[in-house]
Amino acid sequence: MGHIQLNNICKSFGxxxxxxxxxxxxxxxxxxxxxxxxxxxKSTLMNLIAGLxxxxxxxxxxxxxxxxxxxxxxxxxxxxxxxxxxYPTMSVGRNISFxxxxxxxxxxxxxxxxxxxxxxxxxxxxxxRKPGQLSGGQRQRVAMGRALARSPKAFLFDEPLSNLDAxxxxxxxxxxxxxxxxLGTTIVYVTHDQVEAMTLADRIAVLKDGxxxxxxxxxxxxxxxxxxxxxxxxGSPGMNFVECxxxxxxxxIESASKSYQLAVPCAKAIKDSGLESVLLxxxxxxxxxxxxxxxxxxxxxxxxxxxxxxxxxxxxxAIGKWNDTEVQVRLSPESGEVAGxxxxxxxxxxxxxxxxxxxxxxxx
Amino acid sequence: xxxxxxxxxxxxxxxxxxxxxxxxxxxxxxxxGLLSFTKSRMMPQWDFVGFEQYVRLFDNPRWHIALDxxxxxxxxxxxxxxxxxxxxxxxxxxxxxxxxxxxTIYLYPMAISFIVTGTAWKWILxxxxxxxxxxxxxxxxxxxxxxxxxxxxxxxTIVIAAVWQSSGFVxxxxxxxxxxxxxxxxxxxxxxxxxxxxxxxxxxLPIMRPVFFSAIVILTHIAIKSFDLxxxxxxxxxxxxxxxxxxxxxxxxFNRAQMGVGAASAMIMLFGVLAxxxxxxxxxxxxxxx
Amino acid sequence: xxxxxxxxxxxxRVAIYLILIVFALLYLAPLYVMLTTSLKDIEEIRxxxxxxxxxxxxxxxxxxxWSSACTGxxxxxLAPFFWNSVKIVVPAVLISTVVGAFNGYVLxxxxxxxxxxxxxxxxxxxxxxxxxxxxxxAILLAxxxxxxxxxxxxxxxVIYGVAFTTLFFRNYYVGIPTELVRAAQLDGAGFLNxxxxxxxxxxxxxxxxxxxxxxxxxxxxxxxxxxxSGPGTQPITVAxxxxxxTSIGGKEYNxxxxxxxxxxxxxxxxxVVAGKYFVRGLTAGAVKG
Numbered sequence: 001m002g003h004i005q006l007n008n009i010c011k012s013f014g015x016x017x018x019x020x021x022x023x024x025x026x027x028x029x030x031x032x033x034x035x036x037x038x039x040x041x042k043s044t045l046m047n048l049i050a051g052l053x054x055x056x057x058x059x060x061x062x063x064x065x066x067x068x069x070x071x072x073x074x075x076x077x078x079x080x081x082x083x084x085x086x087y088p089t090m091s092v093g094r095n096i097s098f099x100x101x102x103x104x105x106x107x108x109x110x111x112x113x114x115x116x117x118x119x120x121x122x123x124x125x126x127x128x129r130k131p132g133q134l135s136g137g138q139r140q141r142v143a144m145g146r147a148l149a150r151s152p153k154a155f156l157f158d159e160p161l162s163n164l165d166a167x168x169x170x171x172x173x174x175x176x177x178x179x180x181x182x183l184g185t186t187i188v189y190v191t192h193d194q195v196e197a198m199t200l201a202d203r204i205a206v207l208k209d210g211x212x213x214x215x216x217x218x219x220x221x222x223x224x225x226x227x228x229x230x231x232x233x234x235g236s237p238g239m240n241f242v243e244c245x246x247x248x249x250x251x252x253i254e255s256a257s258k259s260y261q262l263a264v265p266c267a268k269a270i271k272d273s274g275l276e277s278v279l280l281x282x283x284x285x286x287x288x289x290x291x292x293x294x295x296x297x298x299x300x301x302x303x304x305x306x307x308x309x310x311x312x313x314x315x316x317x318a319i320g321k322w323n324d325t326e327v328q329v330r331l332s333p334e335s336g337e338v339a340g341x342x343x344x345x346x347x348x349x350x351x352x353x354x355x356x357x358x359x360x361x362x363x364x
Numbered sequence: 365x366x367x368x369x370x371x372x373x374x375x376x377x378x379x380x381x382x383x384x385x386x387x388x389x390x391x392x393x394x395x396x397g398l399l400s401f402t403k404s405r406m407m408p409q410w411d412f413v414g415f416e417q418y419v420r421l422f423d424n425p426r427w428h429i430a431l432d433x434x435x436x437x438x439x440x441x442x443x444x445x446x447x448x449x450x451x452x453x454x455x456x457x458x459x460x461x462x463x464x465x466x467x468t469i470y471l472y473p474m475a476i477s478f479i480v481t482g483t484a485w486k487w488i489l490x491x492x493x494x495x496x497x498x499x500x501x502x503x504x505x506x507x508x509x510x511x512x513x514x515x516x517x518x519x520x521t522i523v524i525a526a527v528w529q530s531s532g533f534v535x536x537x538x539x540x541x542x543x544x545x546x547x548x549x550x551x552x553x554x555x556x557x558x559x560x561x562x563x564x565x566x567x568x569l570p571i572m573r574p575v576f577f578s579a580i581v582i583l584t585h586i587a588i589k590s591f592d593l594x595x596x597x598x599x600x601x602x603x604x605x606x607x608x609x610x611x612x613x614x615x616x617x618f619n620r621a622q623m624g625v626g627a628a629s630a631m632i633m634l635f636g637v638l639a640x641x642x643x644x645x646x647x648x649x650x651x652x653x654x
Numbered sequence: 655x656x657x658x659x660x661x662x663x664x665x666x667r668v669a670i671y672l673i674l675i676v677f678a679l680l681y682l683a684p685l686y687v688m689l690t691t692s693l694k695d696i697e698e699i700r701x702x703x704x705x706x707x708x709x710x711x712x713x714x715x716x717x718x719x720w721s722s723a724c725t726g727x728x729x730x731x732l733a734p735f736f737w738n739s740v741k742i743v744v745p746a747v748l749i750s751t752v753v754g755a756f757n758g759y760v761l762x763x764x765x766x767x768x769x770x771x772x773x774x775x776x777x778x779x780x781x782x783x784x785x786x787x788x789x790x791x792a793i794l795l796a797x798x799x800x801x802x803x804x805x806x807x808x809x810x811x812v813i814y815g816v817a818f819t820t821l822f823f824r825n826y827y828v829g830i831p832t833e834l835v836r837a838a839q840l841d842g843a844g845f846l847n848x849x850x851x852x853x854x855x856x857x858x859x860x861x862x863x864x865x866x867x868x869x870x871x872x873x874x875x876x877x878x879x880x881x882x883s884g885p886g887t888q889p890i891t892v893a894x895x896x897x898x899x900t901s902i903g904g905k906e907y908n909x910x911x912x913x914x915x916x917x918x919x920x921x922x923x924x925x926v927v928a929g930k931y932f933v934r935g936l937t938a939g940a941v942k943g
Contacts, residue, residue, distance in 0.1 A: 047836075050836070050840060052839065073841070079837065081833045083833050086837075087834065087851070087852050089855035098841050102841050373845040380753075381776070381816055382772060384816070389779045389782065389817075392787040396786050451673075460670070466675075470681055471925075472925055475921045476918045477876065477917060479874075480914045480917050483914040484687070487688075487907050488684060488687055497704065498705060528684065536936065591876070592877065595880075595895060610877075613785045614880075623789060641781050
């Protein structure tokens with residue numbers, strides 16, 4: 001039912017191409033996240049799926065039927081907006097039932113559905129209020145209620161949590177995930193927050209400049225990014241990138257005025273590429289205080305000069321330099337490292353990835 | 365079919381206005397423009413005579429008086445209204461008690477028709493029984509105030525009445541502008557030790573530049589269109605000493621059966637408005653883009 | 655230093671209050687003079703002075719101005735013309751406001767290719783001096799058989815008022831989030847339903863502003879009135895002007911003043927009751943683009 005297929009979608013505003021040849025297939029019941037920096041076209045793509053804007057070329061198929069030329073109301077999808085877009089003059093109850101009213105659902109049935117939705121979202125006590133009298137979190141719930149009431153083929157969420165404060169955002173995130181598990185309806189969700197993407201998605205599509213860079217599970221996106229952009233975009237603190245000279249299948253780094261040779265997994269590919277220097281990508285959690293490990297040949301210890309220490313509670317991020325490039329490492333809070341001093345850092349390159357420094361593409 | 369209707373409904377809704385606008389604004393302007401090149405008198409007719417009507421217009425001393433009056437009127441009306449409006453706005457912006465009531469008093473003339481304003485001031489400025497008599501009764505036996513019947517001074521009575529009517533509005537515009545000035549700015553200036561006068565002169569007034577522009581454009585626009593006030597206050601008199609172009613146009617087009625000249629004078633008025641409006645809109649648009 | 659500064663400050667404030675009050679009196683003076691003059695008899699006007707209160711207030715002038723003063727060759731007072739104005743104002747205000755509301759809705763939320771240009775062209779209509787359309791409009795009205803009729807005046811006021819009403823509504827609706835339209839579209843509402851259920855309930859303030867603005871404009875109009883009306887259909891402004899300029903049997907300044915107040919009363923009343931909206935209309939109509 002809620003299967004959405006985008007075939008070769010293009011969208012231009014005047015002479016600017018906002019989306020270029022987008023091909024995406026969203027399975028029935030899937031939670032797909034569209035993520036990317038602002039201006040990447042993710043919101044436009046969502047509007048195209050909703051029918052709020054016309055596609056320039058391509059085809060949109062929802063639930064087996066081509067809806068490319070259909071108006072939003074005939075696509076049977078619901079949307080939750082960033083600003084919630086609740087009708088300010090209507091009560092919460094009428095906000096939720098308005099879509100049913102427009103679709104000429106009888107009053108008795110409407111009331112029943114509103115009651116069910118309100119129960120589900122725990123907003124029964126708010127039904128007679130106006131949106132202006134609600135808190136941010138309550139508005140968020142009402143906006144979701146409005147979408148739920150029509151039991152559409154798919155939900156579209158356009159950065160729904162970005163207007164909430166940090167604590168509430170985490171709460172609502174869990175709430176949305178629970179809701180999806182319970183209803184099993186297809187969700188397309190736009191965000192620029194990579195934590196939201198990681199926690200919620202079945203699959204993530206990373207967009208940049210109107211092109212899908214990578215489509216994959218959160219695990220794939222995080223651990224196996226296809227290019228420098230995706231690797232850089234996902235993760236917080238972000239992946240470290242250090243340009244290194246290649247020597248005998250190994251990468252040379254200079255840390256705390258000493259030189260080290262790092263073994264990396266894709267040595268052969270680096271050799272085949274013939275590049276003299278490559279970009280090493282390594283996540284901060286692979287740079288830690290020394291601890292026991294299984295020797296895979298990719299772990300070694302290097303000296304590290306700490307310039308800045310940033311305690312984050314659960315762990316502590318220390319910043320220093322490799323090859324004159326800033327590197328963030330993730331230490332246990334008990335390690336007690338101090339800025340201006342050096343210590344021994346354990347480096348695990350087993351999950352490091354290598355990029356062509358010019359194109360940003362993976363070498364593998 | 366229904367979908368198609370729905371899709372085009374916005375255009376259908378706005379179509380009557382579009383047609384009316386094209387015909388009754390731009391079409392009519394064109395029509396008047398064309399007419400000004402014909403020798404129409406009583407009735408429109410389409411013998412084109414080039415710029416003859418414009419030549420006749422500018423040969424007409426009455427038109428020159430109307431133009432001179434307009435320049436006097438525009439200059440004084442705008443200058444006085446701006447200064448008065450700005451001062452009153454600044455004074456009113458000093459956390460005045462009963463500000464609302466005072467504002468209401470300053471602004472009420474704007475709700476009144478120019479005809480009523482003209483009628484009232486015609487009585488107040490009446491040479492025999494108005495202000496002149498008032499001051500003579502107070503002991504200034506030789507006081508004379510006969511601007512209303514003095515061909516050289518009649519235009520100034522129109523300035524007085526127009527300022528009375530419109531300066532409150534200018535005050536309201538400036539007051540709105542002052543209220544829009546960021547509070548932190550005045551605080552910062554006070555911390556920097558700026559005096560009140562410096563604060564207004566160097567900081568607040570430059571910020572209010574757009575308000576000045578808007579006010580000038582609106583007042584110019586009111587001035588060029590002024591017709592009713594003259595009609596009610598002086599009737600253009602004595603003789604035609606206080607005519608403005610709008611009154612000239614009306615007299616020649618409708619009372620004197622000189623359609624061609626009337627049309628020509630109307631076009632000149634249009635160009636006058638455009639000369640003020642276009643630079644204004646241009647700068648507005650440029651500001652919006654940048 | 656405190657004492658000196660304190661006295662300096664309060665002296666300044668006294669001066670400010672003084673200036674503000676003097677000007678308030680100056681602005682009020684004409685109204686006061688009109689009112690007192692209208693309540694005096696002509697003898698008192700000739701002998702007394704402008705600012706004096708009436709010795710023996712009489713409504714003679716008011717009654718005459720309303721029902722028997724001469725406005726040209728007829729002597730039925732302002733009453734018939736007052737009702738003419740009502741007959742012109744009511745339909746013209748209603749029609750131009752409703753049309754403006756729909757136009758503004760389209761131009762703000764249903765933009766199409768060329769709609770911005772259309773808006774610009776319409777905006778320009780707020781500024782043209784009407785002298786430039788007076789002649790052709792007279793001919794059009796004659797062709798339509800509407801010359802010298804109330805309907806003709808209504809038509810003229812609607813046509814040239816729509817530019818303003820559209821501007822008002824458009825600028826108001828631009829401030830309403832477009833996401834509301836989108837949400838309603840997804841909810842299955844179309845152009846008219848979105849207007850009715852979402853925009854109309856939000857529009858009360860702008861309706862008040864627009865209606866007041868149009869009411870004031872049309873009630874106070876003189877130019878269209880004097881050009882397009884005939885003897886039986888003149889609006890009150892034209893009649894007032896005729897009344898003042900008719901001098902059969904000596905000038906009666908008290909009747910002039912009573913007539914002027916009668917002509918001003920409806921708009922003054924609106925101003926006093928809904929001044930806030932009146933000012934909003936003035937600034938919106940004047941400044942915004």
